[in-house]
Amino acid sequence: MSLIYNKKTNQENNHESNTKPPTTMEERQRQRFVDKATKVSAKYLRRLEELNGAPETMQPFFKVLKDIYVDMKNVEKPADTKIVGTYCVMVPDELIYAVGAQPVKLCSGSYTAFAIGDDLVPRDACPLIKAVMGFQAMEVMPIYDDCALMVVPITCDCKKKMVGMLKERVPTYSLHVPTAKSDDTDMEQYVQELYQLIPELEKVTGQTISYQSLAKSIDQMGFAQYQMSKFNTYKKHVPALIKGTHAMALMNAFSYMPVEQWSQQLHLLNQELARRKKDKHYVSKDKQPRIMVTGSPIIFPNIKIPLLIEETGGILVGDETCMGERSLYDPTVVVDQSFDGLMRSLANRYTRPCTCPTFVDNSQRIYRIKQMIADHQVQGVVYHVLRGCLVYDFEYQTLEDELGKLGVPVIRVESDYNEEDIEQLRIRIEAFIELIKLKDLALRPKKPEIAG
Amino acid sequence: MTVNHQKNKPASSYESEYMDTLRTLFNENSQIEAIRYFLNTTYLYFKQEKMVRRKPEVIVMGTSIPEELIYAAGAKPFWILGGSLGTVAWSDDLVPRDTDPVSRSMLGFLLNDHFDLGAEALIIVPITCDSSRKMAYLLSAAGKKVVTVDIPPEKSDPLAGLKWRGQMELLAEKLTDHTGRRLSKKNLVQATQLVETARKLMRDFIQVCRQKEGLISGALRMAVLNSYYYTADLKGWCGHLRKLNLELLANRQVISAAEQSKPKILLMGSPVVLPNYKIPFLIGDIGLQIGATLDSSIQKIYASSTQHKASKRDPFTAIIESHYRYDCSAAYAQNEMFYQSACWHLEQGGIEGVVFHVLKGQIEYDFELERFEQLFGQEAIPVFRLETDYQYQDVEQLRIRMEAFMEMLAHHRYREEKRAV
Numbered sequence: 001m002s003l004i005y006n007k008k009t010n011q012e013n014n015h016e017s018n019t020k021p022p023t024t025m026e027e028r029q030r031q032r033f034v035d036k037a038t039k040v041s042a043k044y045l046r047r048l049e050e051l052n053g054a055p056e057t058m059q060p061f062f063k064v065l066k067d068i069y070v071d072m073k074n075v076e077k078p079a080d081t082k083i084v085g086t087y088c089v090m091v092p093d094e095l096i097y098a099v100g101a102q103p104v105k106l107c108s109g110s111y112t113a114f115a116i117g118d119d120l121v122p123r124d125a126c127p128l129i130k131a132v133m134g135f136q137a138m139e140v141m142p143i144y145d146d147c148a149l150m151v152v153p154i155t156c157d158c159k160k161k162m163v164g165m166l167k168e169r170v171p172t173y174s175l176h177v178p179t180a181k182s183d184d185t186d187m188e189q190y191v192q193e194l195y196q197l198i199p200e201l202e203k204v205t206g207q208t209i210s211y212q213s214l215a216k217s218i219d220q221m222g223f224a225q226y227q228m229s230k231f232n233t234y235k236k237h238v239p240a241l242i243k244g245t246h247a248m249a250l251m252n253a254f255s256y257m258p259v260e261q262w263s264q265q266l267h268l269l270n271q272e273l274a275r276r277k278k279d280k281h282y283v284s285k286d287k288q289p290r291i292m293v294t295g296s297p298i299i300f301p302n303i304k305i306p307l308l309i310e311e312t313g314g315i316l317v318g319d320e321t322c323m324g325e326r327s328l329y330d331p332t333v334v335v336d337q338s339f340d341g342l343m344r345s346l347a348n349r350y351t352r353p354c355t356c357p358t359f360v361d362n363s364q365r366i367y368r369i370k371q372m373i374a375d376h377q378v379q380g381v382v383y384h385v386l387r388g389c390l391v392y393d394f395e396y397q398t399l400e401d402e403l404g405k406l407g408v409p410v411i412r413v414e415s416d417y418n419e420e421d422i423e424q425l426r427i428r429i430e431a432f433i434e435l436i437k438l439k440d441l442a443l444r445p446k447k448p449e450i451a452g
Numbered sequence: 453m454t455v456n457h458q459k460n461k462p463a464s465s466y467e468s469e470y471m472d473t474l475r476t477l478f479n480e481n482s483q484i485e486a487i488r489y490f491l492n493t494t495y496l497y498f499k500q501e502k503m504v505r506r507k508p509e510v511i512v513m514g515t516s517i518p519e520e521l522i523y524a525a526g527a528k529p530f531w532i533l534g535g536s537l538g539t540v541a542w543s544d545d546l547v548p549r550d551t552d553p554v555s556r557s558m559l560g561f562l563l564n565d566h567f568d569l570g571a572e573a574l575i576i577v578p579i580t581c582d583s584s585r586k587m588a589y590l591l592s593a594a595g596k597k598v599v600t601v602d603i604p605p606e607k608s609d610p611l612a613g614l615k616w617r618g619q620m621e622l623l624a625e626k627l628t629d630h631t632g633r634r635l636s637k638k639n640l641v642q643a644t645q646l647v648e649t650a651r652k653l654m655r656d657f658i659q660v661c662r663q664k665e666g667l668i669s670g671a672l673r674m675a676v677l678n679s680y681y682y683t684a685d686l687k688g689w690c691g692h693l694r695k696l697n698l699e700l701l702a703n704r705q706v707i708s709a710a711e712q713s714k715p716k717i718l719l720m721g722s723p724v725v726l727p728n729y730k731i732p733f734l735i736g737d738i739g740l741q742i743g744a745t746l747d748s749s750i751q752k753i754y755a756s757s758t759q760h761k762a763s764k765r766d767p768f769t770a771i772i773e774s775h776y777r778y779d780c781s782a783a784y785a786q787n788e789m790f791y792q793s794a795c796w797h798l799e800q801g802g803i804e805g806v807v808f809h810v811l812k813g814q815i816e817y818d819f820e821l822e823r824f825e826q827l828f829g830q831e832a833i834p835v836f837r838l839e840t841d842y843q844y845q846d847v848e849q850l851r852i853r854m855e856a857f858m859e860m861l862a863h864h865r866y867r868e869e870k871r872a873v
Contacts, residue, residue: 122818122821124815124818125815154606154785156582161785164819167785174609174785176609176615179579179600180600185618189615358585359585360579360586360589360600361589390548390551393550394548394583
């Protein structure tokens with residue numbers, strides 16, 4: 001449990017590693033950690049880039065992932081801009097931008113940090129928490145170390161307990177997410193929660209939220225959502241215009257980019273996809289099984305599931321995860337043009353359409369998945385369960401029953417943050433894709449036999 | 453979803469489990485006449501024939517709801533606390549593999565082929581953990597009338613009290629709608645008096661057991677306190693507990709020195725609920741003594757709303773605030789009340805070791821462990837983490853580990869005595 005070392009900046013680390021070898025055991029251990037973490041991230045980034053069909057305009061997204069995970073740099077932001085770390089999808093980025101800070105989503109997928117976190121939190125905690133606590137303890141990632149405040153929505157048992165642990169180390173604010181969202185009282189409570197968050201955010205930067213600053217940030221996020229909705233229409237195209245793994249990478253990059261920069265880049269990507277559509281430049285074949293992934297979040301560098309799907313002959317056309325499309329669903333709809341109206345719109349936008357299993361009644365998620373299956377012409381669903389992520393596991397059975405009625409095959413893959421299960425997963429996913437191909441073949445109208 | 457699955461295990465394993473536990477408790481402590489009532493109360497609660505006929509008006513899952521509100525609404529709370537391996541088997545098809553046994557057992561009580569407790573009941577589900585939030589959905593999807601209570605997870609949050617009040621007001625409204633009886637001031641005061649009498653007697657009982665150390669086993673002490681949740685007649689139960697306290701005080705039985713000198717441990721963590729008493733029995737079997745227990749249900753005994761400043765003027769506020777303050781369930785980000793209670797036990801002294809009980813899947817307790825290791829470590833009191841579920845296959849393995857722990861305590865004691873000499 002004594003993994004809290006003296007804090008050093010990454011520049012100092014890199015400088016040290018270039019000039020003289022680390023001396024103490026702790027330094028050597030930290031250096032090994034950095035080497036291993038960057039190596040794994042570089043490997044997955046390479047696999048991402050090598051996956052054929054990546055649009056040219058994807059490069060800036062790849063660069064961001066490289067900056068954060070391989071070069072261990074901080075997010076690109078104007079000097080003196082404070083970073084506010086967030087988790088899950090219930091923290092309104094708009095409020096953070098409105099106080100002049102930069103939101104960074106800190107949910108992590110690092111295998112190396114997971115291994116460190118394994119010693120810090122109970123064995124059965126989910127790997128995401130272990131990875132976060134691992135980075136927190138090693139103090140080598142600027143995005144964690146430079147956070148002026150962490151805002152953690154209490155969405156599951158692990159996040160709830162993580163708040164307690166983080167509070168002992170860094171300034172942390174917990175956001176109580178109501179367990180229901182249908183009643184006005186639930187919404188009223190979340191509005192109060194957001195109002196209570198404002199002074200905490202204002203303390204970070206010393207700036208106060210004004211109507212103008214909030215409206216501006218809502219507009220900025222609205223533009224990102226608009227670009228995202230355009231991107232989604234391209235994703236629905238048959239045959240596919242972009243690989244799903246690449247789409248997930250750009251969604252992951254959203255966590256570490258200023259929203260304007262990200263939206264601008266997505267705008268360029270959308271233009272490229274429009275050209276591809278016109279030129280009939282596709283990345284999949286007509287009959288390639290169209291797969292959707294849902295369940296526990298898939299966070300870089302833990303992108304083994306989407307990579308396996310696309311490496312074994314499937315095409316990932318949709319992702320209903322909180323690191324994917326769920327984080328940029330419907331835009332904020334402002335009905336009442338007052339400050340309170342803006343706050344209420346935010347509370348609505350961050351809870352009502354949200355399909356997180358933290359809500360007691362989450363049947364909305366089933367409808368959402370069904371809708372996505374229809375929109376994206378999905379032929380099979382991969383249900384991803386991170387070991388220890390009980391809330392998603394609970395919802396699997398209902399989904400399986402519902403998709404069974406639709407005749408859409410679904411496979412539950414349980415995984416952890418390590419590479420040991422990759423071959424086993426590959427066999428299962430390969431078999432699943434073969435099954436879909438066979439099913440497709442059986443459904444296809446037979447050609448009349450030619451006599452003689 | 454197969455709520456009434458045909459392959460549900462026969463009821464016999466359910467019946468045999470509680471019967472075995474009650475028999476063991478009786479055989480160990482048969483010299484005390486007054487305990488029969490409490491064992492019988494537990495027997496009648498679990499008896500399957502009774503379960504089939506039973507139509508409770510209000511069901512409460514776990515202990516995180518102030519029962520005064522239910523009494524004030526004119527109903528008797530029917531508690532479902534889990535604890536049964538038989539009902540765990542009944543809910544096997546409904547929940548994921550890693551679900552904790554308490555939630556599995558609770559769900560098994562409500563969704564099975566053998567009895568339908570929730571047919572006419574309002575089921576109150578406090579959202580204390582992931583399983584409870586998903587369980588609430590499963591129950592409502594199965595057509596049950598469910599009301600959830602969202603417990604504010606941060607007691608230090610300035611809005612926590614308001615949120616809790618809001619939740620309690622909603623619950624009161626639902627209770628009133630269901631029972632047709634208003635939660636008037638008079639009803640609340642009467643309910644407070646009833647519950648407070650029971651709590652006072654339970655506190656006395658703990659005190660008497662401390663005085664008459666070794667007279668009754670730790671397991672029986674827990675069973676008597678547990679039976680509070682199984683009685684249908686709280687007034688009668690109080691009368692019998694008063695009688696038991698007096699009988700224990702008057703008991704002149706000579707307690708052997710060996711019995712008195714057993715190393716005393718504090719059993720804390722995941723609540724131990726009847727009929728699954730393998731841990732208390734194991735502790736007793738190997739020659740350790742349960743000096744005290746600390747879990748969410750025991751801590752509730754100390755939530756005295758009559759001592760609240762608003763008890764006379766506004767009994768509703770007094771009830772809900774005292775309850776929230778003393779609640780130490782798994783619902784909180786930092787379970788301060790749980791920690792303070794452990795500090796209190798430490799101050800009281802007499803504890804030589806701590807058995808930290810973690811039921812598989814109840815991860816919140818595991819997160820708290822480190823803090824308690826540090827706390828007890830300051831006084832050189834060893835903490836033994838014991839992870840298990842409701843299965844009985846691991847008993848021998850646990851016995852070996854527990855025996856090693858006991859040897860460590862004995863060695864520790866010997867070293868202390870030597871140092872004193």
